[in-house]
Amino acid sequence: MKIDRRTFLQGAAASAVLSSLSGLTPGIANAKEPGANTGLLAKREGEIKYHTCQRNCADRCLLKFTVQNGRMTYVEGASEMKKMGTSPCVKGHAYVQYTYAADRILHPMERAGKKGEGKWRRISWDEAYAKIASRLQQIIKDHGADSILPYSYSGHEGVIGKYGGPSRFFNAIGARKLDRKVCVFAAYEGLKSVTGTYQGPDPYDNIYTNCYISWGQNETATNVHGIKFINQARDKGAKLLVVNPIRTPIASQADIWLQPRPSTDTHLASGIMKYLIEHDLADLEFIKANTLGYEQLLIRLNEMSYEEIERVTGVPTAKMFEFAKVYGESELSVLRLGYGMQRNFNGARMSRAIAMMHAVAGQYGKIGNGFIYDNTQADDSLNYSKGRADHIHPNPDTVGHVNMTEIAKALDPENPIAYGKPIKPIKAVINYNGNFVSVAPDSNACRRGAMRDDLFLVVHDFLMTDTAELADIIVPSTTQFEFPDMGTDYNCYHMQTSEKVIEPLGESKDNWIFFKELGAHMGLDRFPEMRVDYEQILRDFLDTEEPAFRHNNITYEQIIRDKFVTVYDQRPYFGDGKYKTDSGKIEFYSEMMKEAGFHPVIDFGLPEDEMLPEEKNLPFRLLSPAIPQRANSAFYNVKYIRNFPAYFAKINTEDAAELGINNNDRVRLNNQRGEAFFIAQVSTQVVRGTVMAPKNNWRRMDPQGKASCTNNLTTDTLTDMGGCSAYHSTRVALTKA
Ligand SMILES: Nc1nc2c(c(=O)[nH]1)N[C@H]1C(S)=C(S)[C@@H](COP(=O)(O)OP(=O)(O)OC[C@H]3O[C@@H](n4cnc5c(=O)[nH]c(N)nc54)[C@H](O)[C@@H]3O)O[C@H]1N2
Ligand SMILES: Nc1nc2c(c(=O)[nH]1)N[C@H]1C(S)=C(S)[C@@H](COP(=O)(O)OP(=O)(O)OC[C@H]3O[C@@H](n4cnc5c(=O)[nH]c(N)nc54)[C@H](O)[C@@H]3O)O[C@H]1N2
Ligand code: SF4
Ligand SMILES: [Mo]
Numbered sequence: 001m002k003i004d005r006r007t008f009l010q011g012a013a014a015s016a017v018l019s020s021l022s023g024l025t026p027g028i029a030n031a032k033e034p035g036a037n038t039g040l041l042a043k044r045e046g047e048i049k050y051h052t053c054q055r056n057c058a059d060r061c062l063l064k065f066t067v068q069n070g071r072m073t074y075v076e077g078a079s080e081m082k083k084m085g086t087s088p089c090v091k092g093h094a095y096v097q098y099t100y101a102a103d104r105i106l107h108p109m110e111r112a113g114k115k116g117e118g119k120w121r122r123i124s125w126d127e128a129y130a131k132i133a134s135r136l137q138q139i140i141k142d143h144g145a146d147s148i149l150p151y152s153y154s155g156h157e158g159v160i161g162k163y164g165g166p167s168r169f170f171n172a173i174g175a176r177k178l179d180r181k182v183c184v185f186a187a188y189e190g191l192k193s194v195t196g197t198y199q200g201p202d203p204y205d206n207i208y209t210n211c212y213i214s215w216g217q218n219e220t221a222t223n224v225h226g227i228k229f230i231n232q233a234r235d236k237g238a239k240l241l242v243v244n245p246i247r248t249p250i251a252s253q254a255d256i257w258l259q260p261r262p263s264t265d266t267h268l269a270s271g272i273m274k275y276l277i278e279h280d281l282a283d284l285e286f287i288k289a290n291t292l293g294y295e296q297l298l299i300r301l302n303e304m305s306y307e308e309i310e311r312v313t314g315v316p317t318a319k320m321f322e323f324a325k326v327y328g329e330s331e332l333s334v335l336r337l338g339y340g341m342q343r344n345f346n347g348a349r350m351s352r353a354i355a356m357m358h359a360v361a362g363q364y365g366k367i368g369n370g371f372i373y374d375n376t377q378a379d380d381s382l383n384y385s386k387g388r389a390d391h392i393h394p395n396p397d398t399v400g401h402v403n404m405t406e407i408a409k410a411l412d413p414e415n416p417i418a419y420g421k422p423i424k425p426i427k428a429v430i431n432y433n434g435n436f437v438s439v440a441p442d443s444n445a446c447r448r449g450a451m452r453d454d455l456f457l458v459v460h461d462f463l464m465t466d467t468a469e470l471a472d473i474i475v476p477s478t479t480q481f482e483f484p485d486m487g488t489d490y491n492c493y494h495m496q497t498s499e500k501v502i503e504p505l506g507e508s509k510d511n512w513i514f515f516k517e518l519g520a521h522m523g524l525d526r527f528p529e530m531r532v533d534y535e536q537i538l539r540d541f542l543d544t545e546e547p548a549f550r551h552n553n554i555t556y557e558q559i560i561r562d563k564f565v566t567v568y569d570q571r572p573y574f575g576d577g578k579y580k581t582d583s584g585k586i587e588f589y590s591e592m593m594k595e596a597g598f599h600p601v602i603d604f605g606l607p608e609d610e611m612l613p614e615e616k617n618l619p620f621r622l623l624s625p626a627i628p629q630r631a632n633s634a635f636y637n638v639k640y641i642r643n644f645p646a647y648f649a650k651i652n653t654e655d656a657a658e659l660g661i662n663n664n665d666r667v668r669l670n671n672q673r674g675e676a677f678f679i680a681q682v683s684t685q686v687v688r689g690t691v692m693a694p695k696n697n698w699r700r701m702d703p704q705g706k707a708s709c710t711n712n713l714t715t716d717t718l719t720d721m722g723g724c725s726a727y728h729s730t731r732v733a734l735t736k737a
Pocket of ligand 2: 057217218219244245246248262263342623624625627628629631632633
């Protein structure tokens with residue numbers, strides 16, 4: 001769909017922000033803007049505000065903003081925090097443009113044509129509240145509150161922005177529950193089956209390792225600041241090993257890089273285990289003291305040959321041995337598992353095998369070793385039920401759930417389904433912190449659902465996203481910089497402040513004020529929890545007895561004063577040899593896996609085993625990972641960032657030659673779900689038989705105007721365990737377009 005830029009701007013932007021768009025030096029505001037004082041700008045003088053980046057990013061940067069005359073003018077890293085340094089990433093540098101972008105939506109709008117037609121009428125907040133409240137109340141009366149579905153994920157990751165504010169509203173009305181499992185949950189299950197947890201050591205301690213393994217992670221895009229610790233370890237002689245089907249920048253720098261075919265990691269980890277055991281590099285003392293089921297593991301590994309492993313993974317056995325030798329001979333090795341790799345039908349099983357491999361090597365329990373996946377301890381320790389006011393939920397037992405990955409199925413015009421079972425039709429979706437039409441799988445089906453005439457779609461966002469353009473009512477959200485919050489780090493164990501940097505632009509309202517005021521229009525201000533201020537919500541979350549907070553005596557006042565605190569309670573992680581499984585040991589044999597219907601030791605199933613024939617027989621696997629210059633679907637509107645392409649497909653040189661595709665040719669990817677057109681980037685970066693296209697590109701920003709979006713192609717089938725998304729278990733055909 002083409003955007004009529006003029007109409008869009010008329011409806012969307014106030015003239016005050018128009019002047020600040022475009023072509024600016026990243027990180028600094030336009031000196032010609034009204035209110036900007038060139039002298040002051042040059043000196044970067046002004047009030048300093050500390051604010052945590054709330055994009056979904058493992059770095060969770062603590063940023064320092066300069067504010068001059070009420071305007072955000074400069075951004076840099078809060079270098080007093082060790083993980084940071086002075087520089088945010090390319091996206092963080094663009095936050096001034098992101099905030100003052102000309103296409104920000106700054107007042108409520110109501111659809112003035114057919115759904116998706118792009119015609120809007122400006123309305124006041126009073127009208128917006130009246131219309132939304134009356135329609136929701138009618139839906140509750142006619143169909144029940146469980147036909148109202150919130151859709152949101154990580155647009156804003158703050159304590160209030162993500163949960164505290166909006167959840168109070170949805171609890172108070174008794175809306176249907178959204179299972180927010182798109183991201184991490186397959187490996188949660190896989191790792192729990194081995195050590196009982198998905199938590200691990202603090203990455204600050206990576207500097208002490210002798211061998212860093214990046215397994216299916218793309219640190220250069222998704223953990224930029226974490227690379228500093230790896231480099232410090234390497235300066236002292238540590239090895240860098242990488243396992244990734246794509247030659248990421250960190251793979252190019254590795255001592256050894258293995259390039260398996262996607263989803264064959266169980267085989268690869270098994271091959272490495274075999275080598276360690278056969279070459280006296282398994283840590284038998286560690287295994288004896290800390291594990292269960294080693295005998296069964298030996299039997300299972302004997303059933304798999306090196307020849308079969310090479311056939312399945314495509315990794316030459318000699319190269320795998322080289323890797324295993326360096327790994328096995330390292331005194332301390334830390335393994336970082338990516339989130340991307342577990343978004344596969346066999347995601348839990350692959351993660352399990354890799355965690356078992358690390359136990360065979362004896363690499364748990366010391367400073368400088370361990371297994372890092374998702375260090376959400378700060379987050380997990382918060383008092384969620386109090387912070388979200390779960391107790392005001394009027395009908396907790398009757399409300400069903402929808403898995404966010406299956407949003408298209410839940411909104412299906414004919415047969416709405418959740419978890420494989422029919423559900424009654426969803427009559428309203430309130431989308432905030434989310435953009436399901438471009439981020440959820442099977443975008444065409446998402447769109448069909450959103451376009452239903454009988455579905456009331458409200459979008460709370462500050463941009464005309466792929467989802468917003470299909471809305472009945474759009475209400476303008478602030479950006480994260482326009483309200484106070486706190487942020488929890490999911491990599492290093494920090495909790496950080498997010499001071500309000502500037503006043504809300506235009507008529508925008510943040511994720512608490514919007515839901516609080518909407519609630520009041522629906523009579524929900526009868527609940528005291530719906531009348532509180534930001535500080536009270538944060539205090540409710542921090543009212544926790546969890547050890548991570550208790551040990552460190554962390555208080556609200558302390559976070560506000562010190563800007564950041566550290567909340568972990570174990571160093572070295574698993575140093576006490578107590579694992580979190582039922583047995584208290586690392587489990588090579590797992591009842592949990594058996595109960596889930598898989599082999600209790602190692603399950604060698606592959607995604608292709610589960611695909612429909614029409615998909616299974618397509619020639620290419622599609623990987624759709626993160627790229628450095630976008631954060632999910634954010635920054636697509638920022639002009640400076642748009643210079644970095646996001647509509648490309650990386651294709652292996654030999655595959656391209658066979659198909660007559662050259663660099664920069666237009667290509668078409670397609671399968672039974674749809675098609676997408678991208679620009680070919682031909683190289684040996686991707687393994688043969690695999691195509692890579694970035695995740696979460698917007699249909700409406702597609703420079704070729706073909707509504708291309710990688711998620712036009714992706715599967716919404718869930719992972720083996722944990723109900724996670726499995727975007728990477730998608731197959732496509734590829735042709736020159
Ligand atoms: N193909 C493919 N698709 C994927 C993935 C993949 O690997 N491949 N990864 C998946 C994963 S892991 C994730 S986590 C999801 C992420 O998907 P999302 O969490 O939905 O990601 P975002 O694009 O960051 O955020 C969505 C919207 O939130 C809005 N927003 C930002 N701040 C605020 C605010 O303060 N208030 C409100 N109301 N809105 C705000 C933004 O403008 C944006 O439109 O994508 C998934 N999609
Ligand atoms: N710049 C930027 N940073 C981000 C995001 C973003 O969009 N942009 N998104 C954020 C979010 S929501 C998340 S969840 C994280 C994700 O963080 P990561 O896990 O680092 O990112 P992904 O790009 O999803 O996937 C990582 C790698 O998995 C590899 N991979 C895919 N399948 C397999 C496999 O079967 N085996 C192996 N070994 N590797 C495989 C891909 O080649 C890719 O390089 O990043 C966060 N940070
Ligand atoms: S997106 Fe990540 S690396 Fe960039 S500023 Fe935000 S937290 Fe830092
Ligand atoms: Mo994610």
